[in-house]
Amino acid sequence: MQFDTTEAVAVKAAKPAAATSPYLRLAGIRKAFGTGDSSTLAIGGVDLDVRQGEFLGIIGPSGCGKSTLLQIAAGLAAPTEGKVSFEGREVVAPPAGIVYLFQQYGKSLFPWRTVQDNVAFAIEHQPGMTREKARGESRRYLEMVGLSGFDRKFPFQLSGGMQQRVTIARALAAKPRVLLMDEPFSSVDALTRLDLHALILDLWQQQGFTAVLVTHDVDEAVFLADRVAVLSRRPAHIAEVVETQLPRPRDNIATRELPRFIELRHHLLEQLLRREP
Numbered sequence: 001m002q003f004d005t006t007e008a009v010a011v012k013a014a015k016p017a018a019a020t021s022p023y024l025r026l027a028g029i030r031k032a033f034g035t036g037d038s039s040t041l042a043i044g045g046v047d048l049d050v051r052q053g054e055f056l057g058i059i060g061p062s063g064c065g066k067s068t069l070l071q072i073a074a075g076l077a078a079p080t081e082g083k084v085s086f087e088g089r090e091v092v093a094p095p096a097g098i099v100y101l102f103q104q105y106g107k108s109l110f111p112w113r114t115v116q117d118n119v120a121f122a123i124e125h126q127p128g129m130t131r132e133k134a135r136g137e138s139r140r141y142l143e144m145v146g147l148s149g150f151d152r153k154f155p156f157q158l159s160g161g162m163q164q165r166v167t168i169a170r171a172l173a174a175k176p177r178v179l180l181m182d183e184p185f186s187s188v189d190a191l192t193r194l195d196l197h198a199l200i201l202d203l204w205q206q207q208g209f210t211a212v213l214v215t216h217d218v219d220e221a222v223f224l225a226d227r228v229a230v231l232s233r234r235p236a237h238i239a240e241v242v243e244t245q246l247p248r249p250r251d252n253i254a255t256r257e258l259p260r261f262i263e264l265r266h267h268l269l270e271q272l273l274r275r276e277p
């Protein structure tokens with residue numbers, strides 16, 4: 001299938017300057033682990049601008065450096081070369097406003113805390129915040145992710161999908177301006193994953209944060225994102241950035257049947273399969 005990028009280029013050119021100005025910028029990012037003969041070059045030079053308010057998907061072959069890149073964007077890891085800036089300031093530590101959602105909900109929730117106290121953890125240390133106020137706020141975010149009434153349960157009393165909803169509620173309680181997600185839906189079953197896709201899109205639309213999602217799943221990236229960045233094999237660089245141009249609101253069944261969805265899925269799978277070792 002021939003992939004037509006002319007439309008994508010035209011749309012990009014027509015956008016107002018404010019929508020394309022640097023918001024979260026990764027410039028010349030290289031990352032090596034170790035030194036000398038045993039060193040691994042994970043990222044070989046990545047330039048990527050994340051636009052304010054967009055939903056950006058990042059896909060790439062296994063082990064190409066996706067998680068490393070996201071950790072660098074979050075200020076959780078330092079690049080060997082290059083610079084990250086957020087709202088015009090260089091990122092040298094995790095900045096306020098950027099929240100990182102980990103893949104393994106099981107490891108990121110505190111098993112000894114109730115669900116509401118897990119969410120409260122994101123806000124209870126804020127100046128002027130009391131435990132009761134934090135719990136009240138937590139219940140509001142639990143309601144947003146469809147978990148009203150589960151606030152006094154412990155994580156082990158919830159299904160995997162529900163536990164991931166708790167981590168999403170906790171991330172939202174921190175009021176992210178940018179939510180970075182590292183394969184957040186990969187540990188749940190296929191139907192729960194579709195539910196979580198709809199949930200994260202609703203929340204993104206309601207709350208107005210910028211979303212960056214790293215995933216192996218081409219369908220997930222195309223379904224959720226405005227743009228999909230394709231990473232090359234390690235050492236990673238940006239092979240391509242595609243504008244999805246799918247109408248919103250997106251629907252779990254209808255959107256996936258659109259010719260544009262099928263065309264993008266085909267193109268991106270072809271890219272990835274060609275790039276798998």
Ligand SMILES: Nc1ncnc2c1ncn2[C@@H]1O[C@H](COP(=O)(O)OP(=O)(O)OP(=O)(O)O)[C@@H](O)[C@H]1O
Pocket residue numbers: 033034040042060061062063064065066067068069216234
């Ligand atoms: N702390 C570390 N020390 C040494 N090497 C590391 C470290 N973290 C990552 N790497 C290496 O860097 C490369 C990229 O890893 P990373 O986890 O970023 O890839 P990924 O694309 O997210 O992988 P996957 O798709 O399997 O989740 C891999 O070769 C990995 O072994």
